[in-house]
Amino acid sequence: MYSVDLNSDLGESYGAYKIGGDEEIIKCVTAANVACGWHAGDPMVMAKTVKMAKENGVLVGAHPGYPDRMGFGRRKMALSFDEMKNYIKYQMGALNAFVQSEGMKLHHMAPHGAINQYDEESCRAICQAVYELDPSIIVYNIAGSVLGKVADEMGLRTASEIFADRAYMDDLSLVPRKMEGSMITDEDFAIERCVRMVKEGKVTALSGKELEIQGDTLCVHGDGPKALAFVKKIREVFAQEGIEIKAFE
Numbered sequence: 001m002y003s004v005d006l007n008s009d010l011g012e013s014y015g016a017y018k019i020g021g022d023e024e025i026i027k028c029v030t031a032a033n034v035a036c037g038w039h040a041g042d043p044m045v046m047a048k049t050v051k052m053a054k055e056n057g058v059l060v061g062a063h064p065g066y067p068d069r070m071g072f073g074r075r076k077m078a079l080s081f082d083e084m085k086n087y088i089k090y091q092m093g094a095l096n097a098f099v100q101s102e103g104m105k106l107h108h109m110a111p112h113g114a115i116n117q118y119d120e121e122s123c124r125a126i127c128q129a130v131y132e133l134d135p136s137i138i139v140y141n142i143a144g145s146v147l148g149k150v151a152d153e154m155g156l157r158t159a160s161e162i163f164a165d166r167a168y169m170d171d172l173s174l175v176p177r178k179m180e181g182s183m184i185t186d187e188d189f190a191i192e193r194c195v196r197m198v199k200e201g202k203v204t205a206l207s208g209k210e211l212e213i214q215g216d217t218l219c220v221h222g223d224g225p226k227a228l229a230f231v232k233k234i235r236e237v238f239a240q241e242g243i244e245i246k247a248f249e
Helices: 043-055 081-101 120-133 146-153 187-200 227-241
Strands: 002-010 031-035 059-063 138-142 158-163 202-204 210-212 217-220 243-245
Touching (some): 002 187, 002 227, 043 081, 081 120, 120 138, 120 146, 146 158, 158 187, 187 217, 187 243, 217 227
Parallel strands (some): 002 217, 002 243, 158 217
């Protein structure tokens, strides 16, 4: 029997601006990566998203990003070790306040956007933030990234993340969004790739090269125009393929 966690980036609305269909998507996933107020989200949205997660039996993780709302956290910033560590810790702590007030536990941390999962110093800073807050928090990391390796070395729990709607480079990194073909919008093609990644441990890179990949959790970006259609179709097809959608605990 195959199984995989299904997560989505949620809570990315803020103020008068609504992003994504969180109310419906959250009914279809097992884990929510909740924006912590910097790249997106705000205290009202965080409170609402955590409450919805509790009502739907969904695990909550922090989705910290750069302090860059204008760029949605997708522009690179040069940070020192301490800046990266404290930026991550600050955001996790903010979300954790809402999680604890609902009688829940912060389950995982999944870095957002341009936060570098391949630079060793950045990865150590991210992991140190998790370790200092609560070493039982799971580090969701891009499959094959340095972040997963560093987290393992530091004795943290890890979950390798694969993506339903993003294309891959030859080194298993995600195709930069500015490149053509970075986002996958064809539902059938996306689901076919997901099934293959889970059952065969393989994915075809943008170049056509066949890659080995291992995934514990499958991500659908909640701000995508087809996010709800994707998660619904994933559930439908996975049931037919004998793949259980199960929280990573």
